[in-house]
Amino acid sequence: MATEAPDGPTAQSTDEPVHVESPSHLESIADEHDVVLVDFYADWCGPCQMLEPVLEGLASETNAVIAEVDVDQHQPLAGEYGVRGVPTLVLFADGEQVEQHTGVLPADRLRDLIEKYDD
Template structure:
């Protein structure tokens, strides 16, 4: 059995966005990490493309895990979280959803959101 490069024990830093494959995968990521920022995106979405380098940067410089859900591939998963537009960002802390924002947010605002829930 092999493990992919995105898995890690709780507390291990993941320095790049994690592509989500299913509801179960998302649940595992949310439950294994203190703070998870989930980006519900679409490849055809201009604001999503502009947000991508911001999220890559945040994955490397914050304690949060950045997870990515392609709404075209995972429509039911997006629907379960009430995603009506992309990008939609859902923030989870200690296994619970604590914030949700539609639209691209600037890096400093996202960093402040994440840092508000990390216990460093």
């Protein structure tokens, strides 16, 4: 079981995707960071698996936090965001949802979306 460490060296790095544990966890991630790209995914989803290395690269290359929500484990949370298919990507800027896209987007398009909101 993971323990939460909000500050200090034990806090989870933003250079790799953050696995969302609960709706409140997602809310705190969106509130604490300027730009957050949330990937609603499923382990059985082929396109999601193709997108995973792209998101890992963006996590290390950009200032955005990449958060991952397993729709099978967090069905109510996926429903709250109107997720009808996976992958669905939701972009938050300054704590507010600003974009939502269903399907795989190329790395350069995702990078452009992040940079658009990263002041």
